[in-house]
Amino acid sequence: MPRPFKIPESVLVVIHTPQLDVLLINRADAPDFWQSVTGSKDWLEETLEQTAVREVFEETGIDCRPGTPLHAGLADWGLENVYDIYPRWQHRYAPGVTRNTEHVFGLRVPAATPVTLDPREHTGYRWLPWRAAADACFSPSNAEAILLLPQFAA
Structure with missing residues (x-):
């Protein structure tokens, strides 16, 4: 059975410590593409917060579901980025879909929060000071x- 097309609405979750160290993860399908947690809605009715919580857990093993201690650190920054979908990933979307809307969240976690990657999605992770993390990202947004x-952390 073919995979359904991706919904062109996604989240970007900047995971950071109180000291402003940022977690970056390396994409398995694109070596040296370091990024924050990203991911599309799984279904149209999924809220952006649900998408953020699910993607954080799937990609890093960090549990920030409602009722967990880390949930209080999840914040919708109220920012949107609309961008052209990279040609290498265009096939994941329905024909004619060329742009994605990305909603930005932050997640404050304690220093030394354990990270467990899904090896199908990411091959490595690192914590970097925020300016160095920004410099290391492949994605301008x-x-x-x-x-x-x-x-946003203030």
């Missing part, structure tokens, strides 16, 4: 979000 971290 991800880098811009990280550069805004000090104002």
